[in-house]
Amino acid sequence: MNALSPLERKLASAAQTSLLDVRDLHTHFLTDTGTVKAVNGVSFQIGRGERVAIVGESGSGKSAMAMSLLRLLAYPGKVVSGQINLDGRDLNQMSERQLNQIRGGEVGTIFQDPMSSLDPVMKISNQMVPPIMRHLRISREKALAEAISWLDRVGIPDAARRIDGYPFEMSGGMRQRVMIAMALSCKPQLVIADEPTTALDVTIQAQIVELLRELTEETGTAMIFITHDLGLVARFAHKVGVMYAGKLVEFGPVKDIFAHPSHPYTQSLLDTIPPVDQPERRRLAQIPGFPPDMKVPVVGCAFKERCAAAHKQCFETAPKLSSRGPGHTAACWRPEGLGTARHLNAELVPSMVSNTEDPVVVEIFNLHKHFVGRSVLPWRVPPTVRAVNGISLSIRKGETLGVVGESGCGKSTVARLLLGLDPATSGDIYVEGMAQMVFQDPASSFNPKMKLSDIIGEPLVVTGWGTRAERGDRIRELLTQVGLDEGYMQRYPSQLSGGQRQRVAIARALALKPSVVVADEPTSALDVSVRAQIINLMVDLKHQLRVSFVFISHDLLTVSYISDRIAVMYLGEVVEYGLTDEVFRNPTHPYTQALIAAVPIPDPVAEEARTKKPLSGELPSPLNLPLGCAFASRCPKATDYCRAEKPALRALSPTRDTACHYAN
Amino acid sequence: MLTYSFKRLAQLFVTILGVVTLVFFTMRMIPGDPISAMAGDNLSGAALDQMREQMGLTEPLLLQYLKYLGSIAMLDFGNTVTTKLPIVQLILGALPVTVTIAVGTILLTVLISIPLGTLAAYMAHKGNRALDNIITGAAMVLDLMPSFWTSLVCLLVFSLVLGWFPASGMVSLDDPGQLLRRVTLPIVVLSMAQIATMARITRTSVLEVLNEDYVRTARSMGWSELRVLFRHALKNAALPIVTVVGLSFGNLLNGTVIVEFIFTLPGIGNLLVGGINSRDYQMVQTLILFYAMIFVVINFATDLIYRVFDPRVQF
Numbered sequence: 001m002n003a004l005s006p007l008e009r010k011l012a013s014a015a016q017t018s019l020l021d022v023r024d025l026h027t028h029f030l031t032d033t034g035t036v037k038a039v040n041g042v043s044f045q046i047g048r049g050e051r052v053a054i055v056g057e058s059g060s061g062k063s064a065m066a067m068s069l070l071r072l073l074a075y076p077g078k079v080v081s082g083q084i085n086l087d088g089r090d091l092n093q094m095s096e097r098q099l100n101q102i103r104g105g106e107v108g109t110i111f112q113d114p115m116s117s118l119d120p121v122m123k124i125s126n127q128m129v130p131p132i133m134r135h136l137r138i139s140r141e142k143a144l145a146e147a148i149s150w151l152d153r154v155g156i157p158d159a160a161r162r163i164d165g166y167p168f169e170m171s172g173g174m175r176q177r178v179m180i181a182m183a184l185s186c187k188p189q190l191v192i193a194d195e196p197t198t199a200l201d202v203t204i205q206a207q208i209v210e211l212l213r214e215l216t217e218e219t220g221t222a223m224i225f226i227t228h229d230l231g232l233v234a235r236f237a238h239k240v241g242v243m244y245a246g247k248l249v250e251f252g253p254v255k256d257i258f259a260h261p262s263h264p265y266t267q268s269l270l271d272t273i274p275p276v277d278q279p280e281r282r283r284l285a286q287i288p289g290f291p292p293d294m295k296v297p298v299v300g301c302a303f304k305e306r307c308a309a310a311h312k313q314c315f316e317t318a319p320k321l322s323s324r325g326p327g328h329t330a331a332c333w334r335p336e337g338l339g340t341a342r343h344l345n346a347e348l349v350p351s352m353v354s355n356t357e358d359p360v361v362v363e364i365f366n367l368h369k370h371f372v373g374r375s376v377l378p379w380r381v382p383p384t385v386r387a388v389n390g391i392s393l394s395i396r397k398g399e400t401l402g403v404v405g406e407s408g409c410g411k412s413t414v415a416r417l418l419l420g421l422d423p424a425t426s427g428d429i430y431v432e433g434m435a436q437m438v439f440q441d442p443a444s445s446f447n448p449k450m451k452l453s454d455i456i457g458e459p460l461v462v463t464g465w466g467t468r469a470e471r472g473d474r475i476r477e478l479l480t481q482v483g484l485d486e487g488y489m490q491r492y493p494s495q496l497s498g499g500q501r502q503r504v505a506i507a508r509a510l511a512l513k514p515s516v517v518v519a520d521e522p523t524s525a526l527d528v529s530v531r532a533q534i535i536n537l538m539v540d541l542k543h544q545l546r547v548s549f550v551f552i553s554h555d556l557l558t559v560s561y562i563s564d565r566i567a568v569m570y571l572g573e574v575v576e577y578g579l580t581d582e583v584f585r586n587p588t589h590p591y592t593q594a595l596i597a598a599v600p601i602p603d604p605v606a607e608e609a610r611t612k613k614p615l616s617g618e619l620p621s622p623l624n625l626p627l628g629c630a631f632a633s634r635c636p637k638a639t640d641y642c643r644a645e646k647p648a649l650r651a652l653s654p655t656r657d658t659a660c661h662y663a664n
Numbered sequence: 665m666l667t668y669s670f671k672r673l674a675q676l677f678v679t680i681l682g683v684v685t686l687v688f689f690t691m692r693m694i695p696g697d698p699i700s701a702m703a704g705d706n707l708s709g710a711a712l713d714q715m716r717e718q719m720g721l722t723e724p725l726l727l728q729y730l731k732y733l734g735s736i737a738m739l740d741f742g743n744t745v746t747t748k749l750p751i752v753q754l755i756l757g758a759l760p761v762t763v764t765i766a767v768g769t770i771l772l773t774v775l776i777s778i779p780l781g782t783l784a785a786y787m788a789h790k791g792n793r794a795l796d797n798i799i800t801g802a803a804m805v806l807d808l809m810p811s812f813w814t815s816l817v818c819l820l821v822f823s824l825v826l827g828w829f830p831a832s833g834m835v836s837l838d839d840p841g842q843l844l845r846r847v848t849l850p851i852v853v854l855s856m857a858q859i860a861t862m863a864r865i866t867r868t869s870v871l872e873v874l875n876e877d878y879v880r881t882a883r884s885m886g887w888s889e890l891r892v893l894f895r896h897a898l899k900n901a902a903l904p905i906v907t908v909v910g911l912s913f914g915n916l917l918n919g920t921v922i923v924e925f926i927f928t929l930p931g932i933g934n935l936l937v938g939g940i941n942s943r944d945y946q947m948v949q950t951l952i953l954f955y956a957m958i959f960v961v962i963n964f965a966t967d968l969i970y971r972v973f974d975p976r977v978q979f
Contacts, residue, residue: 117881134886
């Protein structure tokens with residue numbers, strides 16, 4: 001805190017003449033059923049070249065706030081009042097025509113989903129060049145050269161040719177690079193990035209974040225960064241604003257917020273994240289209850305119902321932001337927030353529940369799944385996608401196996417094969433007892449017209465399990481096991497929250513007492529606080545029922561928290577396999593090393609110390625796999641030997657297998 | 665692209681063969697034949713039978729069918745039964761009137777319905793329900809009026825009462841002014857039915873696109889609403905609209921038959937009505953074959969136009 005780096009000093013002086021000064025911003029959505037007060041009095045400042053992260057759960061109003069700044073809200077959203085001063089001009093007082101000079105010019109915007117944010121029927125050049133001509137007032141030739149140079153800077157190979165292509169010819173990561181190039185091409189002073197990496201894989205996310213940091217630092221562009229990933233905040237931001245129920249509840253320098261969070265919500269959010277590199281595992285903090293309904297006026301503090309430290313005053317008057325240190329403010333009546341009620345020394349979770357004595361319940365041997373396409377000409381070899389290309393795994397009773405890898409590595413295909421949803425091309429799968437599945441999106445995996453008792457009881461009915469009364473008892477028992485009460489039996493899926501739906505999905509999977517439950521990204525669609533609840537539930541079930549789990553996820557922190565063993569997959573193959581703690585502490589395969597390095601950890605001090613050399617390139621097409629090591633094209637250590645000879649998965653130690661020639 | 669064209673050509677043959685067969689047999693299921701229709705009550709049974717034998721109408725049906733297929737294969741479409749004129753020549757003579765009506769209708773429809781539908785979609789998108797409701801409501805009313813009825817109303821109002829457009833009279837290609845006056849009312853009548861459908865499809869399609877992320881991206885780059893609407897939204901919304909334009913050509917083939925009859929225009933629709941009335945098998949078969957070909961060709965053209973609007977469409 002006392003020794004400021006040169007950059008921090010520069011920022012401190014720049015902040016005195018702030019670039020953006022938002023004062024008491026109110027945004028409402030005028031829906032048929034009432035007015036949703038999505039943004040309810042937000043004020044903050046951003047200095048030149050400063051990166052400010054806004055975090056919060058879905059529905060906290062963070063995106064509505066960001067979109068309000070440039071009036072990009074969709075109907076029925078409307079900025080009701082407030083000032084948005086950019087360099088001394090109030091954007092909220094401007095006409096559409098005046099604002100259109102600012103949009104894309106002085107303020108660039110990057111959106112969440114690169115797959116849908118570029119016009120699919122327009123060439124990249126037609127989307128990039130006209131805005132440059134307009135905002136920088138230069139000729140078409142100069143603008144085209146400028147656009148090409150930007151594409152080059154964001155790392156689009158062969159930019160001069162690719163600019164005449166269409167977005168659908170590019171991968172998601174490439175499209176997000178184009179989006180960044182577009183947003184920065186008119187030399188903005190401020191960039192608004194709304195969850196710019198949420199839709200991307202962790203390695204691509206690391207590349208994009210690094211790119212954004214480099215470019216904004218080079219050009220001195222300030223940035224508002226909307227995210228729900230606290231790890232990214234730690235990696236990237238100078239300052240953090242935490243939003244809850246349409247208000248900023250805490251705002252301050254990133255290190256200060258992570259070291260001394262003072263609002264109960266910030267404190268709880270930080271405690272819901274699985275910790276990194278801890279010798280023992282503790283239960284994750286849960287935030288009970290739900291965010292308030294924004295259609296109903298809130299009396300007192302909006303967080304009071306979910307706050308362990310709430311007292312009389314919290315129910316009467318809403319606290320205002322007050323100082324907690326230099327530049328650090330929080331809206332809580334208690335200076336220390338949760339204080340002693342904070343979840344710091346929660347009960348320990350026994351780390352390993354299975355041992356070598358336990359029987360093996362799942363054995364996969366040399367499994368292959370090839371999807372053969374149709375070739376136009378009969379004599380030509382049809383294109384074949386080798387989604388799973390020879391993997392062998394085994395799971396003991398009560399053990400949790402985590403499967404990680406980028407999208408397209410074949411992890412979901414393995415799950416489908418394990419359940420027998422697809423036939424394997426070759427290889428053996430042996431399952432002792434039964435395998436069941438929990439899907440990523442519980443909302444779409446339930447029949448919306450069925451009651452929960454019917455949804456959970458369906459597997460029982462199908463297999464003719466017990467009498468009607470016995471089935472009723474079993475359903476009640478299952479509901480209790482997943483932490484729901486009997487009253488839920490008569491409800492419909494639409495009456496549940498995301499977390500409750502996932503609980504029901506788990507109950508349904510457990511109905512027939514399976515030996516293994518395959519969970520494919522079960523927490524990806526959930527908010528952080530709810531995610532912690534589901535993870536805690538799965539850990540409890542693991543202990544109570546001694547059921548084995550296969551936990552498939554791209555979220556390495558969650559996988560490392562819940563799994564006993566971990567299998568790292570790359571292009572249909574397992575490249576590293578071992579005990580979770582060992583793999584995370586000492587990864588031996590270059591891909592595992594890169595994956596772990598790419599995961600942002602929610603600690604700004606630790607993040608600063610880490611080397612940030614993101615893995616280059618993207619997952620190659622599984623259509624034509626290379627002859628040698630599949631990872632050689634992206635591997636920093638690759639040699640000609642790697643390209644010629646494929647490394648086999650070999651035992652480095654009794655508990656570790658790695659497929660790399662140079663691992664030791 | 666080449667394989668695609670071959671596939672489509674093969675489909676075309678199957679379609680045409682189906683149509684030809686269907687028409688051949690249904691025509692013969694209608695009571696009466698060309699001879700009795702031509703003769704009326706004037707000739708005796710024996711004379712009629714003799715004429716039938718001369719024309720090959722007494723041969724087994726299957727043999728007649730095969731002979732007919734053989735003659736089409738050699739592109740011989742024959743002469744009309746009644747007037748003995750070559751059918752192809754008759755069709756070519758009547759075609760310009762019908763084409764003028766069809767193309768005029770499509771142009772008028774597109775020019776009115778696409779801006780109207782886009783405007784309705786934009787209003788709905790911005791939450792201005794009133795104007796959207798007026799446009800969609802008016803479209804619905806137009807859609808519910810059958811064209812034979814609107815034809816008669818238009819005739820009554822514009823031809824008989826106001827006298828702006830002649831209700832009958834010569835039509836000649838050499839006098840475009842005259843032709844235009846004669847086809848204006850039919851075009852208006854046919855457009856009324858088409859505008860409703862197309863405006864509604866445009867509205868739905870554009871409204872959906874306006875909620876897409878890339879439209880927001882275009883706004884975030886500082887483009888005006890007009891440019892966002894026409895450069896980004898409409899181009900992306902074009903595919904369903906193109907489909908409907910293609911399909912509406914099919915509806916128009918129906919529609920021209922009715923309006924040509926009511927407005928007494930010498931187009932191919934009138935030829936068809938005449939042919940059916942006189943049980944002129946040869947005439948009807950050839951005309952239907954012709955209609956089927958137009959339909960197939962338009963479908964093919966629609967698919968090619970997709971590619972212009974959406975580069976993602978692959979053949």
